[in-house]
Amino acid sequence: MPARPEDAGELSTTDRTGLRRRRDRGTHDRPVALAILDEGLLAHVGVNDGGTTVVTPMTYARVDEQLYLHGSPANRTLRLIADGAEACVTVTLLDALVLARSAFHHSMNYRCVMLFGTGTVVEDNAEKLAASAALLDHMAAGRSSDARMPTPSEFRSTLIIRFPIDEGSAKVRTGGPVDDDEDLALPIWAGQIPFDLVGGTGVPEPDLPDGTVVPPYASRYPSRGPVGSTGTH
Numbered sequence: 695m696p697a698r699p700e701d702a703g704e705l706s707t708t709d710r711t712g713l714r715r716r717r718d719r720g721t722h723d724r725p726v727a728l729a730i731l732d733e734g735l736l737a738h739v740g741v742n743d744g745g746t747t748v749v750t751p752m753t754y755a756r757v758d759e760q761l762y763l764h765g766s767p768a769n770r771t772l773r774l775i776a777d778g779a780e781a782c783v784t785v786t787l788l789d790a791l792v793l794a795r796s797a798f799h800h801s802m803n804y805r806c807v808m809l810f811g812t813g814t815v816v817e818d819n820a821e822k823l824a825a826s827a828a829l830l831d832h833m834a835a836g837r838s839s840d841a842r843m844p845t846p847s848e849f850r851s852t853l854i855i856r857f858p859i860d861e862g863s864a865k866v867r868t869g870g871p872v873d874d875d876e877d878l879a880l881p882i883w884a885g886q887i888p889f890d891l892v893g894g895t896g897v898p899e900p901d902l903p904d905g906t907v908v909p910p911y912a913s914r915y916p917s918r919g920p921v922g923s924t925g926t927h
């Protein structure tokens with residue numbers, strides 16, 4: 695998604711998004727947060743029902759300053775959000791395992807966004823269609839042009855939530871382990887094991903009609919992040 699002027703600026707800093715521990719790793723920079731949201735595939739959505747706190751992994755898509763979440767109207771997390779519950783949504787990209795000489799200093803390199811807010815139910819059919827397209831295209835660019843889009847009855851069986859990208863923060867760790875000076879001479883391997891989110895080659899369904907065209911994202915799923923960026927972002 696190309697950068698737009700309104701994508702600049704900062705996420706709102708509030709009492710709960712003020713970074714406390716390791717604030718050097720934190721930022722409220724909106725472009726940093728949006729880039730993480732655009733690269734990630736998996737959100738963890740946390741809500742409290744007044745007693746139990748539940749964190750549910752979900753797919754998502756960003757359109758401008760909002761995320762769309764979708765699922766069954768019976769989904770507990772989405773239902774709670776639809777009924778007005780505050781939610782916390784995190785998206786995390788794992789960039790490396792950070793292996794230190796000492797157990798104490800093992801860590802991970804990551805880019806992570808944490809958002810707080812209340813969502814609203816999408817009722818308008820045109821917005822539902824746009825949200826459904828965005829959810830598909832976030833998985834694989836161009837997929838919404840290839841897939842059969844939802845019918846009115848499928849829409850009635852889908853709860854779509856609009857969640858604001860406003861109050862939140864991002865946190866980024868880069869670099870190697872930070873071992874204590876007295877451990878540096880130990881003959882113990884230390885360093886980073888890079889991790890990347892890489893899609894493999896698509897495995898076709900056995901019952902595809904003859905002549906079904908293989909889309910580019912199925913023959914070679916494109917890199918989601920900056921190419922060759924592993925361990926350096």
Ligand SMILES: Cc1cc2nc3c(=O)[nH]c(=O)nc-3n(C[C@H](O)[C@H](O)[C@H](O)COP(=O)(O)OP(=O)(O)OC[C@H]3O[C@@H](n4cnc5c(N)ncnc54)[C@H](O)[C@@H]3O)c2cc1C
Nearest residue numbers: 710711712713714715786802804806807808862863864865
């Ligand atoms: C892949 C990964 C692995 C991690 N492993 C550990 C671990 O094993 N142990 C550990 O203690 N910490 C770990 N962290 C860091 C952890 O997410 C917290 O940032 C850290 O523990 C501080 O938590 P806190 O509750 O004291 O945050 P506080 O600094 O009190 O949080 C205040 C505010 O800062 C922001 N914030 C905090 N953490 C994040 C974040 N990760 N992303 C975006 N905004 C954030 C939020 O707005 C939050 O409300 C890991 C992070 C990632 C992404």
